[in-house]
Amino acid sequence: MADVSMASAQPHSVQPRGAKPRRRFSGSNIMLYGVLFVVSVYYLLPLWVMVMTSLKGMPEIRMGNIFAPPVEITFQPWVKAWSEACTGLNCDGLSRGFWNSVLITVPSVIISIIVASVNGYALVNWRFKGSEVFFTILIFGSFIPYQIMLYPIVILLRELGIYGTLYGLILVHTIFGMPILTLLFRNYFSSLPEELFKAARVDGAGFWRIYFQIMVPMSLPIFVVALILQITGIWNDFLFGVVFTKPEIYPMTVQLNNIVNSVQGVKEYNVNMAATLLTGLVPLVIYFVSGKLFVRGIAAGAVKG
């Protein structure tokens, strides 16, 4: 650009002055947003399909393509998925599973987060002999395929006498949530200044007081991350939900699987999609609402040199 102005051959060449002129639609910008648009289509397509299909009637589904918006919007599939779809003799749709999921998720999330955060805190600030060893094993634990643990857990729960109960499931979720959550909390707590902890000890605060009054209030981002991870993880869990529960307390995912797989006559795609959406609604809403905090928390807790 500078050269242009130097070459005074150009009739109305102006001296470069002020802000460098930028074209709004430069080639690279078009590329950039173009790629982003294509990528977004890839990510949004399934959601679009689900929503559109769930709003169509069966005849329209048979006729039209899955990407077309409904000609005639009907909420019947949603109603059916929520409260009428049958598995065997139970024709109350997902509604039952929803409350079960809530009952399972809420205590599991709370307990697993409390346990893991206290663990992370103890690991960072109250190291004792062997604590690193346990931590390392715990991290290994997070990579063990669940199937390996399935049978031992069945035995464990049987011996504890809580197989098939809500308590059993909470325990299982707490156990399997522990590795990754502890890692998150440990990384986060170790990024907090150690001096704060020391100051509190000089001030005569004990283990729990430091935890509740100093650590917890400063850890909102990581609690949000843990909350999101656990809510979605537990809400979406299928394997434990089906193996460690019984029909009365089946979570929504199991109910979803039942509905989708209980084909009675033709597959009712619209109902299935509505059911799928309903099942994913809670985690989706949570992501849409707190995605920003999640990203920030990830940066604070997960990605550490």
Place this chain on the structure above:
Amino acid sequence: MTHSIQVKDLSLSFGSVSVLKNMNIDVAEGEFIVLLGPSGCGKSTLLNCLAGLLDITDGEIWIKGKNVTWAEPSERGIGMVFQSYALYPQMTVRGNLSFGLKNARMPKDEIDKRIARAAEILQIGPLLDRKPAALSGGQRQRVAIGRALVRDVDVFLFDEPLSNLDAKLRSELRVEIKRLHSRLNNTMVYVTHDQIEALTLADRIAVMRGGIIQQLAAPQEIYNRPSNLFVAGFIGSPSMNFLHGATVEAGRAFQFGATRIDLAGYEGGAVLDRPKAILGLRPEHLIIQDKPEPGLTIPAVVEIDEPMGADSLVWLEAEGGLKMSVRVPVERRLAAGSKVHLKVDIAKASIFDTASEQRV
């Protein structure tokens, strides 16, 4: 004198926040300019504008007689050294030095020649195959300078290159940079908020505040004749002592509480009578003595003395609770509470108008 850098009416805003306001600076070929100022005053911003790393809002920048306002950083003939050095961590020192050259498709032997020369100047020959992580702070700094050096640039820009180092290393590297400058004779623009660095390195210092240059002058000039209250207070450690009073007797004396000080010998403009004025006295321009001399001394009470090795700093309280500091040789110990008199060297004092804050 050829101009190396000319900044004309430069302004820069981030959105609605105006950070640099209508700046004009001319830097001569081979000059060492230090930008000094408190944190957030816009020093780094100005440097980044010179380097082309920030798009300015208004004005022009000329380097070596070329208008580079819109030029890319790499086309401006500048080299930059950052506070954190910003070495490429996974490349060896040689890789760091050659990366830019290779990218410009310079022939291999020319690259080698340049690296050899830089290594020789900076004495980093034995380090060429190490990675930055294996270097000490001072060595890293040299490599960072080397990266500018190999590019054979006319202008070096430094952004607080020493502020990450400990005091000892800092003073050593300061001297090295000065030597480098006297050897290369490049134009250098150097940002710091450390006044010792500014005073020792600069040919001229630009004291900045809130995006405006307060004074641009040689170090001794700035130290001895600060153009306003801000510069006077900012330069010098401990700070200049400020006595709030009035000039009286048609500008021939300064009245401070019950004390009156003769202004005969003051080097400055017409003092005049000002109902509100400030007399600035540097700690080393006061002499502690036991006896008063009317018109020449200020009575004070010793509070604390701080021996600092070579000399000692005495803190006193003058009339009206005013805290003052005086520099004395370290051998001289003064008991707290003793009453003394401070003799003023009026030739080295500064008087400021309270309203305009300008030196008179």
Place this chain on the structure above:
Amino acid sequence: MTHSIQVKDLSLSFGSVSVLKNMNIDVAEGEFIVLLGPSGCGKSTLLNCLAGLLDITDGEIWIKGKNVTWAEPSERGIGMVFQSYALYPQMTVRGNLSFGLKNARMPKDEIDKRIARAAEILQIGPLLDRKPAALSGGQRQRVAIGRALVRDVDVFLFDEPLSNLDAKLRSELRVEIKRLHSRLNNTMVYVTHDQIEALTLADRIAVMRGGIIQQLAAPQEIYNRPSNLFVAGFIGSPSMNFLHGATVEAGRAFQFGATRIDLAGYEGGAVLDRPKAILGLRPEHLIIQDKPEPGLTIPAVVEIDEPMGADSLVWLEAEGGLKMSVRVPVERRLAAGSKVHLKVDIAKASIFDTASEQRV
């Protein structure tokens, strides 16, 4: 003199790394001790041991005549001020101050009384309901001190409380801490790696290196009679000039290249003849003159001078390429390349044995 802190044979290792080695320190009641040393020498570690935040490996710690080796931090009668202040960010200043007292289940009105007193001493009354984020650096520092103050402790421990601040604030707060000490007369242990702080604040300085105390003495003693080469080089900025040579004539002279310097008037032990010895001369104990005086001056060539406001530092090159620095008044300008002679004040010099590095 009652002992406030006694450290007996204290050792500490992290795993196999021994960080503190068999330390013995006695601190008198009301004394201001500064721990000074390069980074990583174990200063903070020692302080944490005193506070009970680290479990020691061996030895005993006594505070106020009580063995507190295994006591909890809060039971030791100490208060601690941290480098980053470590204020609880979610509590107000009042909350920060009262946290420790509430933990000790102190009655509410007693807490209020103590906070009021601390607020008055530290002048933070108006800040009590703000959160730390809304405070300036200096104010935070005061709150951090206040936290120790309200607990009415006998011993204050400071871990580099000023090193996060800029130079200006640092020098102001330094004075404030000194005032506070003279007012409260508590025992204070203060960690820093800034020698100006150490020299100005301390009653006694403990210079540490690699977990071992090198010298524990009053500042002037340390400055003028450093017990070994490390202390000599560490204290003073710019560093002491070291001339490597030999003592000859039964210890009456120092031979350095072709230069011989008379040692008559040296304050120290028996010099004797040593084939390898080091003569240490501080920059301010050399005088630049034009004429040589045999046995008293060192010839040198001026390289650079660095004006630093109040005085100026001249860098010279002596025989054998040795770089030396001399402090001169700022008015004195010396042209680079001029040949001068440095007059030695032998009474203020130090001689070290090269092998043992100890002062003789």
Place this chain on the structure above:
Amino acid sequence: TDLEVTHWWTSGGEAAAVAELAKAFDASGDHWVDGAIAGGGDTARPVMIARISGGDPMGATQFNHGQQALELVQAGLMLDLTDVAEAQKWRDVINPISLLDGCTIDGKVYCAPMNIHSPEWLWINNKIYEDLGIPVPQNWTEFVASAPQVEAAGKIPLALGRQAWQSNLAFNAITVGVGGLDLWKKVNLDKDMDAAAGPEMLKVFQAAAEARKLAAKSTVQDWNQATNMVINGDAAGQIMGDWAQGEFAVAGKVAGKDYTCLPGLGLNAYLSTGGDAFYFPKLDDPDKEAAQKRLAALLVSPEVQVAFNLKKGSLPIRGDIDMSSANDCMKKGLEILKSGNVVPSGDQAWSPDVQTQLGDMQSEFWSGEMTPEDAQARYVEILKSGL
């Protein structure tokens, strides 16, 4: 008393049949808590077993009788129903008696047989052939012969769900149909490995390979989706068990008119009979135990058998009941039963381990390019591992 009953009957016809059971049980003052698990036996069984061995057993649960629950019984986790069986004279009424034998271990009865699965049926959509103007095939050979024309009309000749057990089922049907009953018996009952490796069996594999071609375009997963393809006229035929009939019924199709059913693929009118049975895990609760026994008795009772099997389209386990309201297809089955041309099913002959391996192998065979020879070699190998 509430009894939780787990099962995997979730398709339309099945669910209707279960409703009959629940109605009958509720009528006696008890309460049927339905624990349907969708996705077929392979999905449901692990859950059931995990719950029983995990100490949280349900009141009753469906298994295919045979070896599936053997170890649970041996571990003493199942309720002994011998007294119910004796009181209700099961030994006298149940036909074929092999069904009860499947429930009997060491002389004790542990399950209540519910129905007979006869898997070897070929279901054909008549309309397709009418449209083509050719006669509806009456056996497998004709069916294969007509396939090119069906294909030419853009239809899929053979519908096949892509799950291991369906491939397995189709293969077994072809074995009985093409290979004949003797071969089947030799291999599966006498466990004659020479026969399994012999040329007759190879013929069966070749026939299966042919069937594979016919089913190449069928991509659905579930059996009832495949059945639906036949019902809708997308596919000409499907090899499936008698339960497929329930789907035809739900869709309002009439046997003989809209569709044709050919037991034993129309070649050998024999049926291998396995079936569903209910097991009753031990519960430490006398009330529940009484209810369990009431349910067991109820399940075998004539009324329930009739109601259930009519809805499900499967065959009842007793020969002494009136099935006059049954449709064409069911009647065909009943006749074969009466004539005694039955053999026990693979479920009873081989362990689940072998069954699973066979299923895996078959599903690979049916969807890949494995040659009949290779497949036979693998087949023999797997069977040998189960000896």
Place this chain on the structure above:
Amino acid sequence: MAGKPVGWRPFRNLNAKIAAVPMVLTTLVVFVGGTLWTVLYSFTNSKLLPRLEFVGFDQYRRLWSTDLWNAAIWNLAFYGVMSLIFTISMGFMLAVLLDQKIRFEDTFRTIMLYPFALSFIVTGLVWQWILNPEMGIQEVVRRMGFESFTFDPLHNPNTVLYGLLIAGLWQGTGFTMCLMLAGLRGIDEDIWKAARVDGIPKWKTYLFVVIPMMRPVFITTLVIVAAGIIKLYDLVVAQTSGGPGNASQVPAMYVYRYMFTAQNLGQGFAASTMMLLSVLIVLIPWAYLEFGGKKHG
């Protein structure tokens, strides 16, 4: 308690130790105990119920001579390598795109991240529908007039793994992108400036400077993604059930199938032990890099 220190004082910091009990119990009982239990029983011929009848390495011999298992291993290896390559490269590229000071960054990020909120079950079902030739993409394109267009990855043994990949990437890249973005944002601004002054084009800066600097982030991501791949199960079950044939079988399915459907626990345990082994192969080098070299603070 005065005098010389004694090395071990169990009641010091008692609360901290009590607080660590859940973790200690979990690691010992569940992870160590459960793993050992599984390994132990993999040497037995347990069928429906665990039984201590040892048969040596029989189960392993059978495992490795089973075509299904070998197919599952190869499928997983193929899927794993592809998935690692694509998740990480796509995640990184998306992060780079989002790092260009674009407008609506939040919106784009949410769009990319939301699938992570959905379970694999849901993911599998949706993509099964979209890829279904009768009504999905193939049908839509055909209706647009391209009659011979064929896109039916899920029913072709040669392409089914790509079908899984499409769904797996859809679900997982958003999270990877988040990790990468956090890593990118953690890079010193000055490095960018230095590169600009050196005249290095942007893409070169990413390639030669930024990527090497993000090594720790890449390693973290690699481990997280790899761990997920080994566990791969729900997605396959929901999308293909391992079919067609055995073309998309994976080890986790084999384990589940043999433990429960085939009622051959010994075989299932042997298979899970092999999975555990592969986990260790992934983890030990990582743990060595993470914990071996430097001490964590």
